[in-house]
Amino acid sequence: MDFPVVVAGGGPVGLMLACELRLAGVDVLVVERLSEIDPTIKAGSINLPTAEAFYRRGMYGALEEHKRQAFARMQEFFKQQGGGAPVRPPKLAGHFGGIMVAGELVDFDSPGFRDPGPAASITVVGQQAVEEVLSSRAAELGVVLRRGVEVTGFDADEDGVTVRLGDESVRAGWLVGCDGGRSLVRKLAGFDFPGTDPEITGRQALVEMTGAESLPRGWNRTDTGLFVNGPMPGRILTVEFGPPEDREAPITAEELQGSLRRVSGVEVTITAVHTATRFTDNARQASTYRKGRVLLAGDAAHVHSPFGGQGLNLGIGDAMNLGWKLAATINGWAPQGLLDTYDLERHPIGEWVLDWTRAQVAVMRPDPRTKALRAVVGDLLSTGDGQNYLAKKLSGVLHRYPIDGAHELTGLGAPDFEFSDGTRFGEYCQEGLAVLLDLADSAELRAAVGNRASRVRVVTRQCVSDPKLTGVLVRPDGHVAWASDGGVEGLEQSLATWF
Known part of the structure; x- marks a missing residue:
């Protein structure tokens, strides 16, 4: 093999996957058709599991500066909206x-949110910032990244995949398609991609404009669609019903201006366009994420509208779940069926995101029945229960994998436990290993690891954030595989199942 793994696509998902593979000692080639990071406006924030993944892999500091810059731009926008006077941004659970x-009514101290530690402070970062940080991290770890190169074809067999990169061929053990919603890997491998057709045309851009003094800020629904003004200076978004005639056509200032005028009723004039994109609510998901030696992750496996900001997060979750399992398979210690759990665990999360975005489009429709439904949904979301439900859904803390175990933590993302020596759980995750927390100084618990010490790190500490816990086994992707408030029952089985 030239490389154990070839990853098609060097966006955030492909880079995160490559970093996870390298942490496990697996050589990986990432090929990306673009010669530099795509500057097109995309996601503007990440959810808690994504932030935790960066924090636990030692990238918290790198994202901090990007977060600071994003907040500065938001403050400038609200200052402009306030006529030059400082305006405090509203406290929102989302939309x-x-x-x-x-x-205001969200209880962030409730058990459902768990303690994310420092990760909670780095959620407001854009996709380009995420990609910049991951590119640097990938270089540090020795990922081979070739820009300006793309997969043009491949032949898969039982032993591996011959990947064609134009006139060149590379032999790999595995090929992972992280090459976006129009994935060539998905198409050539013959993955089914069922779903629903688009019914909207969305446009998002960073622009300069005049006549916007009377343009309301935030999200606004009208009789002709929906528009957004902010939360950054010049950031606009419009939604009109009816799919685009030509989604690939260049986006002009005239097109953006016409859409914003039609939807808002305000005669703004767009004088410059810095970046713009056109999107739809096409919602599709591969029926499986694996066919033999070919796997899919990110938008290659699922596409949907951007409402709720779930796309980037869904892809990073795929990469975190797949990375350690594929590495274990390549390194020869994976228990039987481990790689199959990638599809088993991630496919339902993708299904939820697709339905969540479809439901949002349903309450945007500009007709009287939808207007009535929207009012009812709005009333429900104004309650404490409604606000907590939405905040937990959007933050990603409710995602639970179907892992056997009776403890309430099993299957959930691990909290950032605080220990009596002042350290936190996230500080012990940078090597990408599983972590077994020995919280009661139990020789029996430590002995259960046996010959798995190279892949399961044992940390003996006293937990102050949850004193009743005596032991927790956390997989490399941050999800709890086993937990106990006393004794070691089930630990050996969990270790055997996963490691």
Whole structure:
């Protein structure tokens, strides 16, 4: 083999996957058709599991500066909206189809949110920032990244995949398609991609404009669609019903201006376009994420509208789940069926995201029945229960994998446990190993690891954030495989199942 793994696509998902593979000692080639990071406006924030993944892999500091810059731009926008006077941004839980949900009644101390530690402070970062940080991290780890190169074809067999890169061929053990919604890997491998056709045309851009003084900020629904003004200076988004005639056509200032005028009723004039994109609510998901030696992750496996900001997060979750399992398979210690759990665990999360985005489009439709439905949904989301539900859904803390175990933590993402020596759980995750927390100084618990010490790190500490816990086994992707409030029952089985 030239490389154990070839990853098609060097965006955030492909880079995160490559970093996880390298942490496990697996050589990987990433090929990306673009010669540099795509500057097109995309996702503007990440959820808690994504932030935790960066924090636990030692990238918290790198994202901090990007977060600071993003907040500075937001403050400038609200200052402009306030006529030059400082305006405090509203506390929001998020939005559902443009229905803004206040955050005053959200109980962030409730058990459902768990303690994310420092990760909670780095959620407001854009996709380009994420990609910059991951590119640097990949270089540090020795990932081979070739830009300006793309997969043009491949032949897969039982032993590996011959990947064609134009006139060149590379032999790999595995090929992972992280090459976006129009994935060539998915198409050539013959993955089914069922779903629903688009019914909207969305446009998002960073622009300069005049006449916007009377343009309301935030999300606004009208009789002709929906528009967004902010939360950065010059950032606009419009939604009109009816799919685009030509989604690939260049986006002009005239097109953006016409859409914003039609939807808002305000005669703004767009004088410059810095970056713009056109999107739809096409919602599709591969029926499986694996066919033999070919796997899919990120938008190659699932596409949907950007409402709720789940796309980037869904892809990073795929990469974290797949990375250690594929590495274990390549390194020869994976228990039987481990790689199959990638599809088993991630496919339902993808299904939820697709339905969540479809539901948001449903409450955007500009007709009287939808207007009535939207009012009812808005009333529900204005309650404490509604605000907490939305905040937990959007933050990603409710994602639970179907892992056997009776403890309430099993299958969930691990909290950032605080220990009596002042350290936190996230500080012990940078090597990408599983972590067995020995919280009661139990020789029996430590002995259960046996000959798995090279892949399961044992940390003996006293937990102050959850004193009743005596032991927790956390997989490399951050999800709890086993936990106990006393004794070691089930630990050996969990270790055998996963490691």
